[in-house]
Structure formats: C-alpha cells, structure tokens
Amino acid sequence: MLDNSQYIEKLRSSGLRPTKQRIKICEVLFNSEKTFHFTINELVKRISKSTNDKISLATVYNTVHAFKNKGYLKEIPINSDQSYFDTNTSHHHHFYDETQKDLIDIDDADVEPVKINTRIPGKKIKSVEVLVKVEDDKS
Amino acid sequence: MLDNSQYIEKLRSSGLRPTKQRIKICEVLFNSEKTFHFTINELVKRISKSTNDKISLATVYNTVHAFKNKGYLKEIPINSDQSYFDTNTSHHHHFYDETQKDLIDIDDADVEPVKINTRIPGKKIKSVEVLVKVEDDKS
DNA sequence: CAACAGTTTAGAACTATTATAATGTAGAAA
DNA sequence: TTTCTACATTATAATAGTTCTAAACTGTTG
Ligand SMILES: [Mn+2]
Ligand SMILES: [Mn+2]
Ligand SMILES: [Zn+2]
Ligand SMILES: [Zn+2]
Numbered sequence: 001m002l003d004n005s006q007y008i009e010k011l012r013s014s015g016l017r018p019t020k021q022r023i024k025i026c027e028v029l030f031n032s033e034k035t036f037h038f039t040i041n042e043l044v045k046r047i048s049k050s051t052n053d054k055i056s057l058a059t060v061y062n063t064v065h066a067f068k069n070k071g072y073l074k075e076i077p078i079n080s081d082q083s084y085f086d087t088n089t090s091h092h093h094h095f096y097d098e099t100q101k102d103l104i105d106i107d108d109a110d111v112e113p114v115k116i117n118t119r120i121p122g123k124k125i126k127s128v129e130v131l132v133k134v135e136d137d138k139s
Numbered sequence: 140m141l142d143n144s145q146y147i148e149k150l151r152s153s154g155l156r157p158t159k160q161r162i163k164i165c166e167v168l169f170n171s172e173k174t175f176h177f178t179i180n181e182l183v184k185r186i187s188k189s190t191n192d193k194i195s196l197a198t199v200y201n202t203v204h205a206f207k208n209k210g211y212l213k214e215i216p217i218n219s220d221q222s223y224f225d226t227n228t229s230h231h232h233h234f235y236d237e238t239q240k241d242l243i244d245i246d247d248a249d250v251e252p253v254k255i256n257t258r259i260p261g262k263k264i265k266s267v268e269v270l271v272k273v274e275d276d277k278s
Numbered sequence: 279c280a281a282c283a284g285t286t287t288a289g290a291a292c293t294a295t296t297a298t299a300a301t302g303t304a305g306a307a308a
Numbered sequence: 309t310t311t312c313t314a315c316a317t318t319a320t321a322a323t324a325g326t327t328c329t330a331a332a333c334t335g336t337t338g
Contacts, residue, residue, distance in 0.1 A: 279338105280337100280338090281336100281337090281338085282334105282335105282336090282337090283334105283335095283336090283337105284333105284334085284335080284336095285332100285333075285334070285335090286331105286332080286333070286334090287329105287330100287331085287332080287333090288329100288330105288331100288332105289328100289329090289330105290327105290328080290329075290330105291326105291327080291328065291329085292325105292326080292327070292328080293324100293325095293326090293327100294323105294324095294325090294326105295322105295323080295324090295325105296321105296322080296323070296324100297320100297321080297322070297323085298319100298320085298321075298322085299318100299319100299320095299321105300317105300318085300319095301316100301317080301318080301319105302315105302316080302317070302318090303313105303314105303315085303316075303317090304313100304314095304315080304316090305312100305313095305314095305315100306311100306312085306313090306314105307310100307311080307312075307313100308309100308310085308311075308312090
C-alpha cells in the first residue's frame with residue numbers, strides 16, 4: 001500500500017515517466033494488501049471501475065509490458081488464449097484450475113525446492129516455474 | 140516406429156476413424172525414433188515435406204486436438220504466441236530457450252520429484268509441469 | 279449397395295496482441 | 309515562464325494463431 005508520491009518515485013527511478021495513466025495503473029495493481037493474478041481484460045475492468053478517466057487499451061498493454069520488464073509483474077506460463085500476469089513477484093508456483101480458468105498461488109513453503117541437475121551449455125536459468133493443473137474431482 | 144496397420148488399429152481402438160489424413164499425421168508424429176516438440180505450423184511443414192496430398196490446416200488442428208485428448212500428445216505450457224506440443228507423453232519437464240524459442244526435454248532423472256504439500260479441496264491434480272526458462276549467458 | 283455419422287475442407291470469423299502514426303505531455307533547458 | 313524534445317498516449321488498423329461454418333466427402337455398418 002503506497003501513496004502516489006511513492007509510485008512517482010518508483011516510476012522515476014525505473015526510467016519511466018510518471019504519467020497519470022501509469023500512476024493510476026500502479027494504484028490498481030499495487031494498492032491492495034493481497035497480490036493477485038489478472039489478464040489484460042480483467043485489468044482494464046478494474047481500471048474503469050476505479051476511475052472516470054479512460055485509459056486506452058494500448059496503454060494498458062504498454063504499461064503491463066513495461067512493468068513486467070522492470071520486474072514489477074510476472075507473466076505466468078499457461079496454455080490459454082490469453083496471458084496471465086501476477087503482482088506477486090516473489091518466488092512461488094501455481095495451481096491452474098482448468099474448469100474455472102483460475103490461477104491460485106502455491107505457498108512456497110508447500111513446495112520442495114525444484115532441483116534441476118542438468119544445464120544447457122551457454123545458457124543461464126532465468127526462472128523455474130511449476131504449474132499444477134487441477135480439475136474438478138469427479139470420482 | 141509403427142507401420143500403418145498399427146496406426147489404423149490405434150485409431151480404431153480410440154474411436155477415431157482411420158482416415159488417410161490421420162494415418163499420415165500419425166506417421167509424421169510417431170514414425171521417428173526420437174520424440175520431438177512442434178507447433179502447428181511446424182507440423183504442417185513436416186507433413187507437406189512427406190507427402191504430396193495436402194492436408195488442410197483445419198484437419199491438422201482437429202487431429203492434434205483429438206490426439207491430445209486421447210493422450211497421444213501433450214501440450215506444453217509456455218508464454219508464446221503459439222501452442223507447443225510434444226510427442227513425448229511420458230512424465231518429464233522442459234527447458235525453454237527464450238532466445239531461440241526452442242523447447243528442450245529435461246530427463247526426468249535430472250529433476251527431483253516435485254512435491255506439492257497442499258491441495259485444493261474438490262479438485263484433483265491433472266499434471267505437474269516444471270518449465271525452466273533459459274537465455275543466453277552473457278556474463 | 280444404401281444410409282448415415284463422422285471427417286475433411288476452404289474460407290470466414292474470432293480475438294488477443296502488436297504496430298502505426300498522429301497528438302499530447304513531462305521534464306529539462308533556455 | 310516559455311520552449312524544446314524525447315517519451316507516452318491514443319484510436320485505429322493490422323497481424324496471426326486458432327476456431328467456426330457449412331458444404332462435400334468417406335469410413336463403417338447393415
Ligand atoms: Mn491453447
Ligand atoms: Mn505472450
Ligand atoms: Zn501467483
Ligand atoms: Zn518434451
């Protein structure tokens with residue numbers, strides 16, 4: 001929970017001009033106690049609920065990608081027709097409920113550290129993500 | 140490495156009519172010693188290299204989805220503009236080279252079994268997939 | 279063979295995402 | 309404060325992977 005001046009500082013220190021659109025998007029993304037997952041469309045809805053000034057879809061895409069590049073958001077790899085993002089940038093994994101198309105954090109304490117005992121020469125590891133797909137238990 | 144009569148049997152026993160398109164796609168997918176990863180476009184290219192009879196794009200999509208539903212193919216979750224499929228349906232994980240947009244199997248022996256010590260009530264686990272993103276090592 | 283459900287197909291439709299290019303603005307310099 | 313300019317926003321078009329449609333075709337069964 002930060003106030004606007006802190007977002008302005010955060011944006012400035014990232015080399016991003018603190019425009020009113022970016023500040024608003026910061027509020028929507030980071031002004032809540034709990035982190036959450038979202039698609040671009042869901043974010044657009046959250047934004048329009050919390051302001052009267054419309055932000056164009058292109059700006060939402062641009063800003064989400066900028067924040068992702070700066071490390072303020074993560075993109076979660078799922079097979080879906082749309083991208084999912086996460087305001088929780090700490091190391092953790094996910095359940096994906098295929099029935100409800102819903103992402104759920106797995107507390108990092110509930111997952112044994114994933115050990116990969118092999119490497120690709122000339123490449124370095126950027127991330128290690130576990131996705132646990134679940135479905136309704138009919139049995 | 141199976142011959143056509145075995146594909147015909149495999150298709151029949153799955154409730155799929157053994158059409159010449161499906162048999163051809165079986166050959167392209169399963170007639171090699173090594174398993175591999177592919178996108179729909181790459182599969183279309185492989186098909187046209189190995190036959191003169193064109194198979195329509197819609198049929199390729201239909202068949203890949205049918206095979207996936209029958210468990211003959213897996214879809215690999217990646218953030219990409221296109222879907223990746225895998226002819227290796229045994230349990231294993233992947234490196235994804237973001238530079239070359241290339242999927243590489245991780246031998247299951249090189250990964251400690253992933254233990255998830257929590258569940259979602261009413262849901263059962265369908266799959267547990269580890270994706271290790273790598274990039275060029277410039278350091 | 280006849281009948282029919284399942285399959286293939288070309289092409290249209292759909293939709294998430296990206297590109298374009300004109301307009302606007304934050305921040306620094308004069 | 310005014311000017312300047314690189315960066316940002318925006319409406320809109322373009323792109324592209326995927327799915328849909330509906331007509332033609334085919335494998336299977338009786
Ligand atoms: Mn998909
Ligand atoms: Mn993406
Ligand atoms: Zn998360
Ligand atoms: Zn694989």
